Amino acid sequence: xxxxxxxxxxxxxxxxxxxxWLAAGATAATTALSAxxxxxxxxxxxxxxxxxxxxxxxxxxxxxxxxxxxxxxxxTTIVLIRAGWWFAAxxxxxxxxLALAALLVAGPRVVxxxxxxxxPVVALLFAGYAQTAAVLVTVLHGYPxxxxxxxLAFGGVGGATMVTWRLAGPPPGRxxxxxxxxxxxxxxTAGLVLVVAQRPAPxxxxxxxxxxxxxxxxxTRRFTLTAGTATVRADGREIEAWAFNxxxxxxxxxxxxxxVLEVTLRNRDIDRGVTLHWHGYDVPxxxxxxxxxxxxxxxxxxxxxxxxxxxxxxxxxxxxxAVSDIGVxxxxxxxxxxxxxxxxxxxxxARGTGIEVIVPVHTLDGRSLPEAVEDTADAGxxxxxxxxxxxxxxxxYALTGAAFRVAAVDGVDLNRPSALLNTAVLIPxxxxxxxxxxxxxxxxxxxxxxxxxxxxxxxxxxxQAWPVLDLLTYGGSVPNPLPRADxxxxxVLDRGLDMHGFLPRYAHTVNGAADPDIAPQVVxxxxxxxxxxxxxxxxxxxxxxxxxxxxxxxxxxxxxxxSPLLLDSFDVRPGEVWKVAFRxxxxxxxxxxxxxxxxxxxxxxxxxxYG
Amino acid sequence: xxKALVVVTTVLLAVFVFQFVFAAVGAFTRPAGDxxxxxxxxTGMAIIPALCVLTxxxxxxARAPGRVVGMTVIPLGLVIxxxxxxxxxxxxxxxxxxxxxxxxIIGGLHAFNGIIAVHVVVGVLREAQKLPVPxxxxxxxxx
Ligand SMILES: [Cu+2]
Numbered sequence: 062x063x064x065x066x067x068x069x070x071x072x073x074x075x076x077x078x079x080x081x082w083l084a085a086g087a088t089a090a091t092t093a094l095s096a097x098x099x100x101x102x103x104x105x106x107x108x109x110x111x112x113x114x115x116x117x118x119x120x121x122x123x124x125x126x127x128x129x130x131x132x133x134x135x136x137t138t139i140v141l142i143r144a145g146w147w148f149a150a151x152x153x154x155x156x157x158x159l160a161l162a163a164l165l166v167a168g169p170r171v172v173x174x175x176x177x178x179x180x181p182v183v184a185l186l187f188a189g190y191a192q193t194a195a196v197l198v199t200v201l202h203g204y205p206x207x208x209x210x211x212x213l214a215f216g217g218v219g220g221a222t223m224v225t226w227r228l229a230g231p232p233p234g235r236x237x238x239x240x241x242x243x244x245x246x247x248x249x250t251a252g253l254v255l256v257v258a259q260r261p262a263p264x265x266x267x268x269x270x271x272x273x274x275x276x277x278x279x280x281t282r283r284f285t286l287t288a289g290t291a292t293v294r295a296d297g298r299e300i301e302a303w304a305f306n307x308x309x310x311x312x313x314x315x316x317x318x319x320x321v322l323e324v325t326l327r328n329r330d331i332d333r334g335v336t337l338h339w340h341g342y343d344v345p346x347x348x349x350x351x352x353x354x355x356x357x358x359x360x361x362x363x364x365x366x367x368x369x370x371x372x373x374x375x376x377x378x379x380x381x382x383a384v385s386d387i388g389v390x391x392x393x394x395x396x397x398x399x400x401x402x403x404x405x406x407x408x409x410x411a412r413g414t415g416i417e418v419i420v421p422v423h424t425l426d427g428r429s430l431p432e433a434v435e436d437t438a439d440a441g442x443x444x445x446x447x448x449x450x451x452x453x454x455x456x457x458y459a460l461t462g463a464a465f466r467v468a469a470v471d472g473v474d475l476n477r478p479s480a481l482l483n484t485a486v487l488i489p490x491x492x493x494x495x496x497x498x499x500x501x502x503x504x505x506x507x508x509x510x511x512x513x514x515x516x517x518x519x520x521x522x523x524x525q526a527w528p529v530l531d532l533l534t535y536g537g538s539v540p541n542p543l544p545r546a547d548x549x550x551x552x553v554l555d556r557g558l559d560m561h562g563f564l565p566r567y568a569h570t571v572n573g574a575a576d577p578d579i580a581p582q583v584v585x586x587x588x589x590x591x592x593x594x595x596x597x598x599x600x601x602x603x604x605x606x607x608x609x610x611x612x613x614x615x616x617x618x619x620x621x622x623x624s625p626l627l628l629d630s631f632d633v634r635p636g637e638v639w640k641v642a643f644r645x646x647x648x649x650x651x652x653x654x655x656x657x658x659x660x661x662x663x664x665x666x667x668x669x670x671y672g
Numbered sequence: 673x674x675k676a677l678v679v680v681t682t683v684l685l686a687v688f689v690f691q692f693v694f695a696a697v698g699a700f701t702r703p704a705g706d707x708x709x710x711x712x713x714x715t716g717m718a719i720i721p722a723l724c725v726l727t728x729x730x731x732x733x734a735r736a737p738g739r740v741v742g743m744t745v746i747p748l749g750l751v752i753x754x755x756x757x758x759x760x761x762x763x764x765x766x767x768x769x770x771x772x773x774x775x776x777i778i779g780g781l782h783a784f785n786g787i788i789a790v791h792v793v794v795g796v797l798r799e800a801q802k803l804p805v806p807x808x809x810x811x812x813x814x815x
Binding site for chain 2: 065066069072073075080083087089090096196200225227427566599600635
């Protein structure tokens with residue numbers, strides 16, 4: 062079982078324990094009530110007594126289920142500790158003591174009940190509250206364990222128990238009841254005070270244009286992209302979209318290494334503003350297109366001119382970074398392809414030496430783009446498919462009819478990629494893979510999530526059961542001594558309650574905080590930086606650092622053994638721990654975020670800056 | 673307050689019924705675009721929890737017996753559980769987001785839990801209607 066499924070299983074077990082305690086308490090309460098003669102319909106006395114006995118058995122059975130669930134949770138917690146303390150911290154420090162208290166309080170009383178004592182209604186419900194608090198801590202604010210979470214969990218359990226006591230239990234003596242009330246109120250108050258006081262310092266004020274950047278030569282490739290609302294046709298339907306130059310995707314921008322690109326961005330009528338971010342292209346900071354960080358959003362009627370040297374060959378894409386979740390989803394994206402220098406002809410297909418196909422996959426208002434294309438390829442023709450995932454979720458690609466190689470990932474060529482057959486590849490949100498193969502005489506087909514997008518003839522849908530390529534063991538390794546880390550950061554990805562202004566929200570968090578409250582990461586120029594990225598949530602987070610490619614060191618403690626992987630977008634699945642390294646060689650202030658743009662929108666974005 | 677409790681519980685029941693309709697709207701919207709389940713999730717994560725809290729509040733204010741107050745807490749717990757189940761179901765989908773057997777089973781629990789919640793709300797409504805009307809001859813249990 063993967064750590065990810067253990068995380069989910071652990072929550073399922075914890076919920077089962079909580080539900081069992083609570084149901085046991087509620088069932089015990091009905092037996093207590095009928096024993097007291099309350100609300101029991103005037104049935105025959107025998108019938109009532111039999112019902113009480115069976116409900117007593119049911120309650121005791123539920124308590125036994127709860128105990129078993131707690132024991133099972135001990136096992137899942139130990140497994141999670143072994144996967145990494147991040148996954149288990151709050152389970153050991155908060156859920157553990159709460160579960161123990163539940164066992165110690167409810168256990169002996171249930172035993173006494175079995176021997177003929179009174180139904181322990183309040184004790185069982187207390188156990189239920191304790192276990193519920195344990196679940197809520199994991200789900201609402203698991204890591205890092207905070208004293209506020211501890212106080213609120215313990216205070217909440219105390220408060221709920223006292224209310225129950227008043228409503229259902231035997232009335233406590235006046236002298237006894239006051240002290241716990243005062244303590245509980247004090248604990249909850251202290252917890253709330255800490256929640257307010259402990260909010261991390263807000264991010265460093267966004268200053269742009271402060272970094273001295275080398276001057277760029279005269280442009281050799283000029284483009285103009287005009288953003289505006291447009292009605293586009295997709296899948297035979299008219300869709301209200303946001304488009305560059307009236308088309309979705311926007312026009313592909315092509316260049317050759319050595320070119321200087323000048324792209325004029327105009328905004329016709331996108332009220333919330335647009336920018337251009339060159340995804341995976343490590344441009345100087347001022348050209349990165351992050352509103353509020355490297356530039357102001359371009360509002361209707363305004364324009365912004367981007368200018369940068371094309372010095373990396375490969376497959377990239379551009380998209381708006383202003384209200385990026387909505388903007389990209391609605392269609393503000395396009396491909397950026399840079400050919401290696403020496404390639405004078407910009408459309409290799411026109412040279413007759415090979416076929417190049419750009420496949421930017423996108424979901425536009427529920428419809429999958431691009432529409433299927435049937436091509437012709439003479440046997441022996443070299444083919445390069447440039448796959449781009451512009452969605453916020455992972456897509457599964459499968460090529461049938463030919464052995465292929467993954468020649469490049471995220472624009473960077475792989476070392477000695479081996480030929481693959483009947484193998485699927487998973488491309489993370491924002492990621493790009495170049496697949497190359499030599500066209501056979503028989504048809505070839507490219508499928509995305511089982512839908513054909515490009516083919517050279519009639520082909521059958523590849524089976525779902527194909528194995529998935531693991532890049533960490535693909536291609537030839539290069540003996541590269543790892544640089545010593547000058548600086549290390551750990552990013553623990555999760556969900557949690559967060560105050561967004563005055564509104565609480567269920568945010569996607571990094572180290573327990575959500576944008577704009579995540580402390581920025583400060584590095585110095587020239588340093589070798591290592592990120593440890595831990596996903597303790599239930600969903601995949603495609604990580605994307607702007608301005609740099611990162612070298613993958615290891616995943617879940619296992620070193621990358623294949624070709625060196627220089628990525629800008631990589632899926633950190635639930636329960637995974639990735640270690641990646643990069644050289645701080647591009648000064649400025651960079652967004653560092655999840656490329657599931659809805660997640661970024663809900664807090665999962667922080668900044669890396671050079672100090 | 674008894675009347676308020678009856679009204680808010682009735683409204684809660686009605687919204688619950690609509691919630692099943694909204695789920696069906698989500699399931700049968702073609703294409704399954706961005707907003708297919710929007711109504712369902714807004715209702716489930718904002719309107720229903722708020723109504724549940726109101727039910728508890730009015731039950732306490734109506735000085736309902738502890739058993740009835742306890743019953744009004746159950747829908748709130750089930751609704752929180754409901755959101756958790758939906759999250760867990762999504763977490764068991766495969767790498768490209770397609771459903772798996774396990775995610776479908778957990779998704780089924782989501783529907784099952786919803787049905788239980790409706791039954792509990794019906795129970796709460798019955799109890800609320802049974803509460804003694806203030807000033808009537810039946811006010812035997814108040815102290
Ligand atoms: Cu994410």
